[in-house]
Every structure is written in structure tokens, then in C-alpha cells.
Amino acid sequence: MIRDITIGQYYQTKSVIHELDPRVKLMGTMVFIISLFFGKSIWMYLAVTVFLAAVIKLSRVPLKFIVKGLKAVLILIIFSAAFNLFLTDGEVVVRLWKLKITKEGIYQAVFMVIRLMYLIMGSSLMTLTTTPNNLTDALEKSLGFLKVIKVPVHEIAMIMSIALRFIPILIEETDKIMKAQMARGADFENGNLIKRAKAMVPVLVPLFISAFRRANELAMAMEARCYHGSEGRTKMKPLKYNRRDRIAYAVLAVYLCGIAALNIYMGGRII
Amino acid sequence: MGIVRTENLTFEYIRRDEEGNVEGITTAVDNVNLDLQAGQFIAILGHNGSGKSTLAKHFNALVSPTEGTVWVDGMDTRDDAKTLDIRQTAGMVFQNPDNQIICTLVEEEVGFGPENIGVPTDEIWLRVEESLKAVGMYQFRKASPNKLSGGQKQRVAIAGIVAMKPKCIILDEPTAMLDPSGRKEVISVLHELNKRENVTIILITHYMEEVIDADRVFVMDDGKIVLSGTPREIFSQAEYLKRLRLDVPQVTELAYELKQAGIPLPDGILTKEELTAALTAFKG
Ligand SMILES: Nc1ncnc2c1ncn2[C@@H]1O[C@H](COP(=O)(O)OP(=O)(O)O)[C@@H](O)[C@H]1O
Ligand SMILES: [Mg+2]
DSSP states (O other): OGGGOOTTOOOOOOOHHHHSOHHHHHHHHHHHHHHHTTOOOHHHHHHHHHHHHHHHHHHTOOHHHHHHHHHTTHHHHHHHHHHHHHHOOSSEEEEETTEEEEHHHHHHHHHHHHHHHHHHHHHHHHHHHSOHHHHHHHHHHHTGGGGGGTOOHHHHHHHHHHHHHHHHHHHHHHHHHHHHHHHTTOOSSSSOHHHHHHHHHHHHHHHHHHHHHHHHHHHHHHHHTTOOSSTTOOOSSOOOOOHHHHHHHHHHHHHHHHHHHHHHHHTTOOO | OOSEEEEEEEEEEEEEOTTSOEEEEEEEEEEEEEEEOTTOEEEEEOOTTSSHHHHHHHHTTSSOOSEEEEEETTEETTOGGGHHHHHHHEEEEOSOGGGTOOSSSHHHHHHHHHHHTTOOHHHHHHHHHHHHHHTTOGGGTTSOGGGSOHHHHHHHHHHHHHTTOOSEEEEESTTTTSOHHHHHHHHHHHHHHHHHSOOEEEEEESOGGGGTTOSEEEEEETTEEEEEEOHHHHHTTHHHHHHTTOOOOHHHHHHHHHHHTTOOOOSOOOSHHHHHHHHHHHHO
């Protein structure tokens, strides 16, 4: 399960989406997420689905990779579906003992599941098609105006990109430590929540120690390679907008306007 | 004056308890005087805890001497204004390949150093290409470092330093975490760089096989330089090396044992061929 986390991983291939400017992808992801929470008509979800499917197809990332990211948040999805299913007031459809399921609840639950799934899929698609360096470059550039009020934008971006690089390494290490502890008789699968949480302590302690050691060594390696903040630093891949980026922005604008128009037209109706 | 020179260099680690009182002092480097010549392949040997890493960090201005002075290409490492120049002149590669790779793409990783020293974009691309070719990793430029073998990762780390055009590369046990084939890859890349690009190599290791082709070898023990000379001179002292808990190469060891058993062989035999020749001469 721990290996299922695809957030922050990069899928290497050649595609239009991979080659877009990361700022476009950042903006696109934001637009997509906003559009998800816009309205609740079936037509809108259809439009969103078509858009997502088209982008996935263009990105040439296998669907399997994108769906894998969902496994890690499965519990969250189930919980929010259940809450919506049982706790929404309205026209009662089924009554189970003290719980009641309403028609509105069913819609809400289905929509919530779709929203969460698309949210995860949309954001994993961004990280799958953008190298962390590129992504943090985009953040650094987009948020550059915050430097005026002394926000260390470059440093935050650097921290993020390093964190993203170390996620797979630490995941692998957690896996290794868990297996080592299992070989010594540790049990992570059985028992109640408290017991299982306790079983994690012998995993987390060595993990933290090794993470600090890594951090220390990495800091030294960065210093040894003359890293000294953003001052006087040049870029190997400076961000530059191309024709396809302008087209992508136009597509995003059309998409957002389309979704908004659809919602105004539907005026709160579901079908 | 050599590319790296130290004078009475001493470094102490001071351990403190929670109140900040001194608990103990470890003298990791003890009065070391070195004068390393540019263009050479230099090896520093020593068992664990003999102070090799601490000494190496001085060459890169990562630590400041407790006493004495270190000059890198004539620059005093205590001078803060020179720190970046020193690090550019003497690049450093570390032991664990995973903990020194910063970026998620091989080419970006190699470009990281040049970015930091403000090399213009076009020039960065040129340097990345050249240095990846120099270590034979050009075809992996678009790969993720996580997917490479240990030896390949270390070659990328070396390319990352080469791209900064240093005069000297210091490598702190770069092969300690590699398998034998990865070890060979790395060492041969280093010799190549030394010969072709005339980069000074300072290789820190405890594998004796890796120092056979060095121009000059220094042996450290307990923070001090206890031996220095050519590999042949060093390996002729098999007994002393053993006392320092260093293993001599198998062939040298065999020659040493044969000599102990009364067969007259020359000191410091380094290769199989030399041993065969010496034995044939003895028989004939
Ligand atoms: N950060 C540190 N704090 C305290 N003592 C240290 C530290 N690093 C190394 N030492 C001590 O300094 C000595 C030399 O260590 P080091 O330079 O790492 O040797 P080597 O690289 O040859 O194994 C050892 O006795 C070690 O315990
Ligand atoms: Mg060491």
C-alpha cells in the first residue's frame, strides 16, 4: 500500500502535456479543481470527465499510473461518500434501522466521490508530467511577487523540490524497515488501531534517524556544489512561454467559461 | 606550491553535554602537512575513523581548521570571500550516491552546480553534455537518478562536479557502497578524467586495489599522515599496513608471504604479471 503513493512522482515520456510550460499546468490544475467544485449537474460532470480524459490521453501516461494514486486515499473517499450518503436531508429512498438514505444523499455521495477522485487524478497528472524542478520553478516564478514582502519564495520552492525527490527514497526505506521488523516478528496487520500504531514506532524511529542523516549529508553536498540561495543563480531551463502554452491557456479559458455557462444554464438542477 | 597545501593542520571535534560543557575532544586531524601536486592522481588511505573525511572537508572549505592553514590553489580556506571560488576549484563527491543527488533528472542534476555559480543557460547545456559524455552517462541524461545503479549514480555525481570545471576533484570513499563492477566503473572514469582533462584527483578509499595506479599515496592513521610515497613504496611495507588494519592487495600479500617463506622476491609487487615474472626469474 505504501508504494501506491504516486503523488510527486514523475512519469518519463514524450507528450504535449509533458512539454507544456509548468506554469500552464499549475494554472490548469487550479482551473480544473475550481471547475470541480463549481456546480452539481450531471452535464457538468460529463464535461469535466471529457476534459480530464482528453488531457490524460494527450499526456500518454498510462491510466493505471493515475488510478494507482487513488488507492492511497481510498479510505478518505469511502468516508466522505458514507457521510454524504447518510447525513444529507431530503426525499427518503431507503430506511435502514436508524439511518436513512435520501435521493439527494445519493447524488451528493456520487458527486463527492467523483470530485475527490478527479481532484487526486488531476493533481497526480500534473506531478506525473512535470519534473519536480520544473514544478517548483513554476511556483517560484508565479509567486515571485511575494519576495517583495520578504517571503523566501526560492527557499520554499527548493525545499519542495527536494521533498519531492526524497519521497520515493523514503518510501522505499520505510518498506525495507517494515520488512526487517516483520522478519523479527513485528505485526503491522492485526490488532486494533492503537496496537497497530504502536507497531509503527519501531519503523518510524529508524526512519527519522536516517532522514536526518540524509538531510545533513544532502545539505553538505549542496554546499559543496556552491549552492548559496537564489542570489546570482542562473537557470538551465528558464521558463519561457511558447505557442503551445498560449494555446493551452486559451483552451483553459474556453473550458472554464464553458463550465460556468453550463452551470448558469442549469441553475442548480441536477439533470 | 601544489594545488592543495596544508600546514600544521589540526581539527578537533568538541563534544558537549546538554549544558554546553565540554565532554570530550576528538582530534580527527592531527598536525598534517601536505603538498599535493596539480595533475596527479592522489590516493589517501586509512581505516575507519582515521580522519580521512574530516581532512577532505577541509579541502572544500566545508570545515575550518582548528589550528593551521589550508590553501586550495593559493586561497586560504578561512577566507569567507573565497569560499565559492574554493568549492569551484576543488569539487567534492561523497560516499552515498542517494544523499548527494538533488534533482530528479540526470541532466538537471549535472546542471545544478553550474546554475549555482551563475553560468549562462547555453553554456550550462554545453557543459552538461560534455561532462555526461566524459563519464559515459550521456544516454541516460533524461533518466531519473533513482532508476540508476550505484556506479551510474556516482558517475552522475562526478559529472555534476566536472560540469563546474574544477581543477581538482576530491572523492570521499565514492565506491564504498558499490558492488565490484560499479567500483571499477567509477575508478576507470577517474583515471580517464585525470589523463584526458588533466584534473587532479584526490581519491579517499580503504580499498587497496584502487590505489595501485595512483601517482602518490598517503596513509592516515589516528589523524596523522603515517606513510607517503608511490604505491610500490607503500605496499612494500605490508607488515606495517597490516598493523594499521589495512589489507594489502591479494597479489602483494602472496608475494609477502612467499618472501617470508624464504623465496627471494622484490618488495612491493603490485600485479599478477609482476609476480609471475619474478617467480619465473627465481625458478630460472
Ligand atoms: N560530526 C562529528 N562529531 C564528533 N566526532 C566526529 C564527527 N565526525 C567524525 N568524528 C570523529 O572524528 C574521527 C575521524 O572521523 P572521520 O574523519 O569521519 O574518519 P574517516 O573518514 O577516516 O572514517 C573519528 O574518531 C570520528 O569518530
Ligand atoms: Mg569517512
